[in-house]
Amino acid sequence: MTGVLNRIDGWLFAAGPASRVWGLRTGFAAVFTVRLALGEYRGLAGQPAALFHPPSFWRALDQMPSVEVLTAVQVVGAVLGFLAVLSWRPRWTFAGAFFCFVFLEGLVGSRVKISHNEVLLILAAVPILAAPVAVSWRARDDEPAMGWPPRAALTVVAFGYFFTGLGKLREAGLSWATSDNLKWSLAAGVRSTKPPTDAIAQFLVDHDVLANGLAFATLAVELSFLLVLFRPRSRPWFAAVVTSFHLGIYLTLGLDYFSWVAAVIIVLLPWEDLIPRIQARSAKRAMSPSTS
Amino acid sequence: MIGDTRAIETTPDPVRGSPSWPVRAFVYAFLAVFLVCGALEIEHWPLTGFRLYTELRTEERTSTRVIALLADGGSEEIVFVDLPFGYHSTNRLLSDFPDMTQAERDEICDAWVQPLRDDGVEVVGVRVDEYLTHLGEPDRSPELSRELYRCGTS
Numbered sequence: 199m200t201g202v203l204n205r206i207d208g209w210l211f212a213a214g215p216a217s218r219v220w221g222l223r224t225g226f227a228a229v230f231t232v233r234l235a236l237g238e239y240r241g242l243a244g245q246p247a248a249l250f251h252p253p254s255f256w257r258a259l260d261q262m263p264s265v266e267v268l269t270a271v272q273v274v275g276a277v278l279g280f281l282a283v284l285s286w287r288p289r290w291t292f293a294g295a296f297f298c299f300v301f302l303e304g305l306v307g308s309r310v311k312i313s314h315n316e317v318l319l320i321l322a323a324v325p326i327l328a329a330p331v332a333v334s335w336r337a338r339d340d341e342p343a344m345g346w347p348p349r350a351a352l353t354v355v356a357f358g359y360f361f362t363g364l365g366k367l368r369e370a371g372l373s374w375a376t377s378d379n380l381k382w383s384l385a386a387g388v389r390s391t392k393p394p395t396d397a398i399a400q401f402l403v404d405h406d407v408l409a410n411g412l413a414f415a416t417l418a419v420e421l422s423f424l425l426v427l428f429r430p431r432s433r434p435w436f437a438a439v440v441t442s443f444h445l446g447i448y449l450t451l452g453l454d455y456f457s458w459v460a461a462v463i464i465v466l467l468p469w470e471d472l473i474p475r476i477q478a479r480s481a482k483r484a485m486s487p488s489t490s
Numbered sequence: 491m492i493g494d495t496r497a498i499e500t501t502p503d504p505v506r507g508s509p510s511w512p513v514r515a516f517v518y519a520f521l522a523v524f525l526v527c528g529a530l531e532i533e534h535w536p537l538t539g540f541r542l543y544t545e546l547r548t549e550e551r552t553s554t555r556v557i558a559l560l561a562d563g564g565s566e567e568i569v570f571v572d573l574p575f576g577y578h579s580t581n582r583l584l585s586d587f588p589d590m591t592q593a594e595r596d597e598i599c600d601a602w603v604q605p606l607r608d609d610g611v612e613v614v615g616v617r618v619d620e621y622l623t624h625l626g627e628p629d630r631s632p633e634l635s636r637e638l639y640r641c642g643t644s
């Protein structure tokens with residue numbers, strides 16, 4: 199037992215590059231900023247108290263806050279998120295944007311239905327609250343203090359998908375994939391006005407083999423997601439598959455899980471490695487003589 | 491696209507030592523709570539049991555419609571997505587209706603028709619109907635199966 203715990207501790211707290219911590223903090227802050235800037239949180243104001251059913255900590259409130267409070271939190275959060283993207287006092291600006299976002303999303307979830315749309319993004323960002331400050335994407339040498347934040351976030355993302363698959367198996371068993379379950383979910387999507395098109399869902403409904411194949415593939419991907427913890431080379435593949443998966447869910451059922459895609463890309467892919475390439479390309483373009 | 495990246499170019503960070511014990515304690519505590527909630531399907535938002543689309547769907551789907559009963563004898567279906575954002579999804583409160591008192595149901599039904607009343611429409615009550623949809627027959631309209639509740643005050 200001690201040996202297992204030592205191995206987990208050794209993996210979780212192994213050294214890593216500060217650039218990855220910078221990538222995670224900047225990536226999450228960018229998504230918070232966009233979500234806060236575009237979110238329709240002000241529309242929550244004026245909700246009758248009888249309809250206010252908040253989750254967990256939000257029960258301290260007895261009704262939806264006023265439009266002034268919602269707007270203030272939204273604006274402050276978006277500004278702090280933008281400052282975190284610019285690495286200005288990143289620990290505090292990131293934390294401020296995070297808590298503004300969580301507060302407002304908790305209110306969105308106070309409309310009776312528990313919202314899962316943002317939970318993976320929020321939970322994967324929690325380790326960054328305690329992560330050391332990394333203000334440069336250039337620090338690519340391994341440091342003892344910089345390995346755990348990306349690995350803790352990776353653990354959240356990997357187990358998030360794993361539990362999603364496990365929940366299906368626990369509640370429905372293999373029938374989730376072997377029955378017409380997915381076919382009828384997609385058929386409900388065809389009748390709904392939420393998806394941007396009903397053509398894709400209808401095509402799948404008309405082809406049982408495809409619907410069942412898709413259901414098996416969904417379970418397989420979700421249950422095998424833990425591989426990303428041990429096989430770094432699998433990460434781009436999983437990122438590509440779940441991006442297509444969530445795009446498909448949007449096109450067939452109209453459900454917006456793009457925050458999950460963002461969390462996967464930020465955590466699984468070292469996107470900050472692209473910055474020097476982009477810089478080199480723009481420098482090359484600036485130096486080359488104009489042909490026009 | 492990132493064009494000019496000078497703003498995010500800064501000097502490399504100084505190398506730091508191993509994480510302190512409070513940091514280790516925070517990481518282990520957070521991951522333990524996250525994993526326990528996931529494994530035991532505990533919902534304490536944003537901590538979650540990740541129960542997404544776990545229920546088996548069948549060809550028959552039951553749904554509900556909330557109808558505002560108007561003083562002139564007419565009726566108007568309440569389309570929740572057309573109401574302000576704070577009203578969206580609140581029709582899910584219907585799953586709690588069997589355990590509620592009539593007064594609690596009246597309070598919720600009155601809240602649902604508040605936007606109509608704000609527009610000057612005289613609403614005397616609310617009716618909740620259950621509909622049955624056969625997903626395998628796309629051309630067949632949803633059928634009214636029964637009236638579930640009458641609620642709201644005039």
